Amino acid sequence: AQSVTQLGSHVSVSEGALVLLRCNYSSSVPPYLFWYVQYPNQGLQLLLKYTSAATLVKGINGFEAEFKKSETSFHLTKPSAHMSDAAEYFCAVTTYSSASKIIFGSGTRLSIRP
Amino acid sequence: EAQVTQNPRYLITVTGKKLTVTCSQNMNHEYMSWYRQDPGLGLRQIYYSMNVEVTDKGDVPEGYKVSRKEKRNFPLILESPSPNQTSLYFCASRREAPPDTQYFGPGTRLTVL
Numbered sequence: 001a002q003s004v005t006q007l008g009s010h011v012s013v014s015e016g017a018l019v020l021l022r023c024n025y026s027s028s029v030p031p032y033l034f035w036y037v038q039y040p041n042q043g044l045q046l047l048l049k050y051t052s053a054a055t056l057v058k059g060i061n062g063f064e065a066e067f068k069k070s071e072t073s074f075h076l077t078k079p080s081a082h083m084s085d086a087a088e089y090f091c092a093v094t095t096y097s098s099a100s101k102i103i104f105g106s107g108t109r110l111s112i113r114p
Numbered sequence: 115e116a117q118v119t120q121n122p123r124y125l126i127t128v129t130g131k132k133l134t135v136t137c138s139q140n141m142n143h144e145y146m147s148w149y150r151q152d153p154g155l156g157l158r159q160i161y162y163s164m165n166v167e168v169t170d171k172g173d174v175p176e177g178y179k180v181s182r183k184e185k186r187n188f189p190l191i192l193e194s195p196s197p198n199q200t201s202l203y204f205c206a207s208r209r210e211a212p213p214d215t216q217y218f219g220p221g222t223r224l225t226v227l
Contacts, residue, residue, distance in 0.1 A: 009154065032213040043118075043204055043218035044157075051213040090156060094212045100145060100164055101172070102216065104157040 002027045002093045006105035014113045019063075019078040021108050023091030026072060033074040034092040034102075035065055044090065050074060061085070086112045116141045118219035120205050126225045127195055135190045135222050137205030145208045146188040147172070147216075148180065150201040157204065163188055195226040 007022040025031055032051055036044040048059025055067045061084075065076045074091060091105040118139045127133055139146065147162040149172075159172030163182040177199055179191040188207075192199060205219040 006156075034213075034216075036218075041221075043220045044206075045218070046215050049213055049215070092157075096212055100147065100162040100170065101159065102147075102212070104149075106154055106156040 002031060002095060002098070002101075002103050004091050004093045004103055004105040006089075006091050006108050008108055009106065010109045010111065012111040012113060013081050015083055016080050019076070019081045019085065019110065021076040021089050021091075021110065023065075023074045023076065023105060024072050025074060025091075025093045027093060027095060029095050029097060031093050031095055033065075033067060034094075035059065035063070035074075035076050036090045036092060036104075037061075038088045038090065038107075040087070047076070047089075081110075081112050083112050083114070086110055116217070118205055118207055118217050120203075120219040120222050122222060123220065124223050126227065128227050129196055130194050133192050133195060133224075135192075135203060135205075135224070137188045137190065137219060138186050139188075139205075139207040139217070140186065141207065141209065141217065142185065143207035143209045143217075144185075145210070145214075145216075146182065147206045148178070148188070148190045149204045149206065150174065151204060151221075152201050160190070160203075195224075197226050200224060200226050 003026045034049045035047040050067045058064045094102040148160040149157040161180040163169045203222045208216040
């Protein structure tokens, strides 16, 4: 079975500061990992995904995440926050063998201070 | 435009009154799922479908029904809604097994009084 834990339900950073959203996963087989973003009153949109090709994954809007097997982590980062990054972010895990079951974290709300 | 649509977007109803939330995708995707989103709990899968006439329970299926008679449509049925089903619901679809990208609808906010 898989699980995912997002540390921090709310993160606040200043505009221009580093964004770091934490995600730890648990999986007994090689995982696929995803980060989704949800803007207010909208559905979820894929930011990036790890599919075992490269451990450093680059996504849209300047976000990237690094898969660290030894730490069972897949933290999301962005060097410089913009006001438009304010949203809720979800980490998710699945595996090839559990094709239809995708487990989502509880979400992290990112606020940007002017 | 490739998209997943849901209707209605907002619904207020009363306990016990049957309702259906429709979901349709125009991308010819095999896989479709329904999720509910509750504060502090993230998204939890209600039901999923891997193809026409093939459906299975997710993590929180109690009180819900689904059907997949056509590839593009995957309605969510609440036969007798209760207040604990007040939530934000999302339909999603993807073409094939992971790690294929899942596309989400805009959501349906349901309130059961």
